[in-house]
Amino acid sequence: MSGHATRWKRSDYEFDARELAQRLLGHLLVRTEPGGERLSGVIVETEAYVGPEDLASHARRGLRTARNESMYARPGTAYVYFTYGMHHCFNVVCASEGAPHAALIRALEPREGLETMRRRRAAGRRGAWAPADRDLCSGPARLCAAMGIDRSLDGADLTRGVGVFIEAARGEPIAPRDVVNTARIGVGYAGAWATAPLRWAVRDCEHVSRAPRA
DNA sequence: ATGACGATTTACT
């Protein structure tokens, strides 16, 4: 056990979503459950949702409801939403309180707890279906299923390190040349915002989600 | 009260 693992503090989240989404790459998303093991993965793909003017955001036009209330909370808050009647997605709220900025975590390179992740990802499916390791966390809903993240964690304070948090990477940060910047995925309804380059992913990383065809 | 739809994933032809 060499160095001491460092959990992100409040000030680490006080950046607009465009900046934070890039800063998150290479750091660790960690999940701990009472009496459970520690699960984690390196963040390799993110998207930024940059405020009320962003028509792809759940907070577009300043929309503020029980569902997305966490987007308006302090930086360092979790925003977890439920969609398509079956999937959860995890966001890191950032910028400043009252400003609905958030970074969506879209993919992880699994590091700890792979067996549990495999079991959870295969749960409830018929047949002997099993995901390849590269697909354990290669999508926003996949990673939530693998790590056991659901709406009970919506609004969680990431700086308290209870349940879910961000842990600083120990080695070198990811170099900008190793990051690709593209349009966000699945936001075709957002008009001009659908093509804004607000997605970042580690270049040539097999754990990154594969964009849908067509 | 009702209806359309989604920051997705998996199954199937």
Add this chain to the structure above:
DNA sequence: GTAAATCGTCATA
């Protein structure tokens, strides 16, 4: 390649 799964949320009336 296309379709199904599946339900909370939001806009409209």
